Amino acid sequence: MTYGLCNLSIVPLRSEASDRSEMISQVLYGELFEIIESTQKWTYIRLAYDQYEGWIDNKQYIAISEEDFKTQHSLPNKYSSDLVDIITTSNQELIPIPIGSNINVVHFLNHSFEGESISGHQNKSAIVETAHSYLNSPYLWGGKTPFGIDCSGFTQMVYKINGYQLLRDASLQATQGVVLSFIEESEPGDLAFFDNEDGNITHVGIILENNQIIHAHGKVRIDVLDHSGIFNSERNTHTHKLRVIKRIL
Numbered sequence: 283m284t285y286g287l288c289n290l291s292i293v294p295l296r297s298e299a300s301d302r303s304e305m306i307s308q309v310l311y312g313e314l315f316e317i318i319e320s321t322q323k324w325t326y327i328r329l330a331y332d333q334y335e336g337w338i339d340n341k342q343y344i345a346i347s348e349e350d351f352k353t354q355h356s357l358p359n360k361y362s363s364d365l366v367d368i369i370t371t372s373n374q375e376l377i378p379i380p381i382g383s384n385i386n387v388v389h390f391l392n393h394s395f396e397g398e399s400i401s402g403h404q405n406k407s408a409i410v411e412t413a414h415s416y417l418n419s420p421y422l423w424g425g426k427t428p429f430g431i432d433c434s435g436f437t438q439m440v441y442k443i444n445g446y447q448l449l450r451d452a453s454l455q456a457t458q459g460v461v462l463s464f465i466e467e468s469e470p471g472d473l474a475f476f477d478n479e480d481g482n483i484t485h486v487g488i489i490l491e492n493n494q495i496i497h498a499h500g501k502v503r504i505d506v507l508d509h510s511g512i513f514n515s516e517r518n519t520h521t522h523k524l525r526v527i528k529r530i531l
Contacts, residue, residue: 295307455486
């Protein structure tokens, strides 16, 4: 097995080995991964954080040894905490990085970072605070940054920054945590999941106070949550049907 490390800001993770292929997620600065397969231009990887798999361009990562992979992967989590920050390379070149980038790798890459960071498990109120920092980020299928993010990328990144691990997709996240029977049992920071006409879970958001929810739908926005689902007051209609509420912490 060989390994890799993302040394760029944001790298698209694609479903197939093509620039025209669907972006299913993103690989952020400092993320580690296993290399499963390589072609002349593309590499199929499995992310160390959530085991998500897909194709990345060979020019958009560096290969590392198994020893270095294990060393970096064993370090306590440490993430950039400002929406956007700067990494400086050994050549004094600048790399902008989004919130939630893994800055443990800075010294390994001979880079420097002077911005704010966050590490360890934060309390539940920090989940809500971080979620609000993404407000108005545009929706982007497969996105994980304030410049474009999808519903499960949003919840995963908010929890990740605060020291808690969620899987990548809404349907996978719905397998985690403890089921709550009623909305009234929920606390700010709990997750609400929503299904489509076929009964498949396709959407997730973070519960706030006063029967509100913050979620990525067109943009990261705050709407009303009731027993039926998400009510959008601008459109005067329910946009998502509630399936289950889960408590992660």
